[in-house]
Amino acid sequence: MSRATDAIERLLGIMQRLRGPGGCPWDREQTLRSLRPYVLEETYEVLEAIDAGDAREHCEELGDLLLQIVFQAQLTREAGQFDFADVANAISNKLVSRHPHVFGDVEVEDAEQVLRQWAALKREEKRAKGRGESVLEGVPKEMPALARADRLTEKASRIGFDWPDASGAREKVSEEIGELDRAIAAGDRVEIEHELGDVLFAVANLSRKLGIPPEEALRGTVARFIARFSHIERELARRGVPHGGASLEEMDVLWNEAKVLEAKAKSGSAPAVTEPPRGLGKERG
Template sequence: MQQHENPMQTLLSIMAKLRDPRGGCPWDLEQDFASIAPYTIEEAYEVADAIERGDIDALKDELGDLLLQVVFHSQMAAELGHFDIDDVAQAISDKMIRRHPHVFGNEDADDPAKVVSNWEAIKAAERADKDTDQSALAGVALALPALLRAQKIQKRAARIGFDWPDVAGAVLKLSEEIDELHSAQTEAERFEEMGDLLFAAVNVARHHGIDAEAALKAGTAKFERRFRAMEQNAGEEFAAMTLDEKEAEWQAVKKEAG
């Protein structure tokens, strides 16, 4: 394949070749938007993982993988006559200019909070112009992680006044949902009440200014560190230990780790 001076153009040419019915890759040719979507999500998470690990070389590689996803979707759309990568770039350029009137226009925004406020107002106006769904909850992506989506849904509702006035109401609701889970009689009821409980827990986190997704991630990481420490301390005997012995080891690890 001829190498282009522009690396982006090289990538676009590679993707076009992979999707060429005459001599392209059978796997790439078989894909569509839906089949590629899980890979797109996975690559976004791998970008976030590289950032969290502070691995700048991995970040470069993972950003390349994520860029490939954008190119892949754009190539498929171009084949169907919908849009191409230039249209994607133009659309995001227009959006960034439109949503930063304090930079590209005459509005003032001298602190991050004002920028966010302006952004959300402009975003809401854009939705009103093009969406048939005029709900305050419209536009919150279904594919978001569940805790993150719950948080966004709650923020949307709070913007129009449907919210507890303070954290006390949210905590009381969480306690109520715990009681309702304990009282549930069937598997279906327990499933429903568990969902209500988790939603209420996200609400408590939101009122405390805590990102529920990040908090759960940190809590899971802490459990993993302590559990691995237990395994290391106990060695091969760990699995055979009684629950009381494991609990004692857990408390020891917890005390040591702080």
């Protein structure tokens, strides 16, 4: 623990110096609102490092994310609100109170019971604080919509508002697609948007029932789209065909070619079709 304590104290000291007199002009200008985009950006970069399986990069990106926590805690410390120790103690207290099966004498049978217990304890804490008691509370409004739909339906499922299995959720997807088709046929743009949202929500719910986070599933599809489309661009450039100079049929052939190469790469018989190199990145880490 002494090594971790020393490292945290060093980081807190560096942050205080950066914000103090004679520190960094950029750091001294920052506010909680100006730091908001960096929290999201760093979180996504941690996810990218996890997906890449690069331990060194993962460690570095976790450090960048930790900086955002330390930075905000320094700002609130200067405002006389709370400091990093308060942040660490708050989560420590929460972990202890919500794990009575570990730190107390409560017994649980499985992970599902742990989740139900966690939800019940969370509701009790909110009630004690005079907050609302809806099981849907606590899901940030600024989460990506698919991930938020996943979390909302998962929370609702904790009190039994859920399909018994994935088949019911799958039937709901078909039902919503039918309603979308009817809205498209009617040409009602407002209704089309409404029904399209219902389709996406139903798909997110099905993903949850299948145990596949919808945001991660879509991220994977986006990555494959980029890799396959990049293959099309490379091949057209190699043939001297300018952007917009190929027909849809020609590009479709190259798209299918990329899929074949992708399948061969999975079997180890060909190099993978990869995404283009990432850009230079951001200026702050």
